[in-house]
Amino acid sequence: MARKTRKTRKRLKPATQLVHGGIERSQFGENAEALFLTQSFVYDSAEQAAARFEGKEPGFIYARFANPTVAMFEERMRLLEGAEAARAxxxxxxxxxxxMLCHLRAGDHVVAAKALFGSCRYVVEDLLPRYGITSTLVDGTDLDQWREARTPDTKTFFLETPTNPTLEVLDIESIAGIAHEVGARLIVDNVFATPVLQRPLELGxxxxxxxxxxxxxGQGRVLAGVILADNAFIDDHLHTFLRQTGPSLSAFNAWVMLKGLETLEIRVKRQSETAALLADRLADHKKVQRVYYPGRPDHPQYELAKRQMAGPSTLIAFEVKGGRKGAFNMLNELRVxxxxxxxxxxxxxxxxxxxxTHQRLSEAARREFGITQALVRLSVGLEDPQDLTDDLVNALDTLG
Ligand SMILES: Cc1ncc(COP(=O)(O)O)c(C=O)c1O
Structure with missing residues (x-):
């Protein structure tokens, strides 16, 4: 970039980092983050190109390795999470x-919670074993199962919390401790909690x-992912893996994410507040069999959620009376x-x-973590809470 402007100071509060973190301005002094839609970069000289490739001079080389807009997104995420490094x-x-693939090799062993998003389960259960990496799935809420599943080859623990879709809350601090006793790393998929509600790195x-x-x-537009860790993990394992295998984020998608981050905190807070209201309203409805919401005292890990998270969840899971038929009928009656x-x-x-989302698992595997035919998962948006309440209640009221 031609001109660097004021560096964001580390100690700014998250809401400020979400708006300003990582900005690098060009010579034009644009206020909004610039979108650098370029695959490659031109060097001042052949010597400079050689120096960049040798790692002797910092700077961009090729968008599969790094891009200025993607770098701004990575830096904003890094500041927000309090990590040493981030890669998109x-x-x-x-x-x-x-x-996982960047640091695991044949002979290694992974322990993961059973309650995983379907594709994550595929990676752990089906993909890794093809390359000689074995795995054991445990009930993530049972610390003894994590302890007992460890082998001398265990290199990684993997979990998501709250889990998709039944919103179990797993004890990150304790599970990290169990992993570290045998020198394994804990990887946390923090999608459901968001960086606003849960900070896994601070928990170990x-x-x-x-x-x-x-x-x-936050507005359903483009795909992206982020990995946050210490410099050693990124430098020794992830950097080369990403550079050589190429699952790179497009600059355009990074730009969308930068704009999404600006409103992340206010959206997540508002969405969790509405979710808490809806969860209570659903629990009172006679056509609802069971509500899973970490902010309700009837949730099995209510106390842990209060300790570990800054707020419960923007998602609610609930069982509708009448099994799959009841659930489908209710969904089909929703208008908003x-x-x-x-x-x-x-x-x-x-x-x-x-x-x-969990269609590829067997019925028995789904039942093991509470995914019955009656279960639905609601992601709460930004609509007026009263309209959402009315929509749900009207749909439930139509069930015979
Ligand atoms: C918990 C969890 N992890 C990972 C993913 C995968 O994300 P993406 O669709 O961006 O590949 C999802 C998607 O629904 C998810 O719910």
Whole structure:
């Protein structure tokens, strides 16, 4: 970049970092973050090109390695998370996959919670074993199972919390301690919590991954992922893996994410407040069998959620009476809330996990972590809470 402007100071509060963090201005002094839609960069001389490739001179080389707009997004995420380093990827799944493949090798062992997003489970259960990396799945809420699953080859623990879709809350600090006793790393998929509600690195996690596609974009536009860790992990493992295998984030998508981050905190706070209201309203409805919401005292990990998170969740899961038929009928009656498997959007979205996000698991595997045919998952948006309440109540009222 031609001209660097004021560096963001580290001690700024998260809301300020979300707006200003990582900005690098060009010679034009643009206020909004610039979109550098370029694959390559031109050097002043052949010597300069050689020096960049040798790593003797800092600077951009090729967009698969780094791009100024992507770098601004990475820096804003790094400041927000309080990490030493951040690297962006093309999607959340690219982040999850890279965070494991970049450092694991044949003979290594992974312990992961059973309650994972379907594609994450595929990576742990099906993909890694193809390359000789074995895995054990545990009930993430049971610390003894994490302890007992460890082998001399265990290199990585992997979990998401709150879990998708039943919103179990896992004890990051304790699980990190169990991983560290055997020299393993804990990778936390923090998608459901967002950086606003939960800070895994401060709780002892070693690596944090995001699908920025969700709340970080927040308006359902483009895909992105982020991996945050210490410099050693990024330099020794991730950097070369990303550079050579190429799951790079496009500059345009990084620019969308930078603008999404500006409003992340106010959106997540508002969405969790509305979710808390809706969870109580749903729990009172006679057609609702069970509500899963970490902000309600009837949630099994209510106390842990209060300790570990700055707020409960923008998502609610609940069981509708009448099994799959009841759930489908209710979804089909909704007028404001859209039927979609996405989440974290400004628009409220609802899905039936057993036939969508977790469809590839067997019924028995789904049942192990509470995904029944009656379960639906609601991602609460920014609409007026009363309109959302009315939409849900009207749809539930139509069930016979
Ligand atoms: C918990 C969790 N992790 C990872 C992902 C994958 O993200 P992406 O769709 O950006 O690849 C998702 C997507 O729904 C998710 O819910």
């Amino acid at each position: 990827t093309a999607s959340g799944m690219a982040a999850v996959t890279a965070s 996690a070693d690596v944090v991954v995001y699908s920025a596609t969700k709340h970080i974009d 809330i859209g039927i979609s498997n996405n989440l974290g959007d400004a628009k409220s979205l609802i899905t039936h996990p057993s036939t969508t």
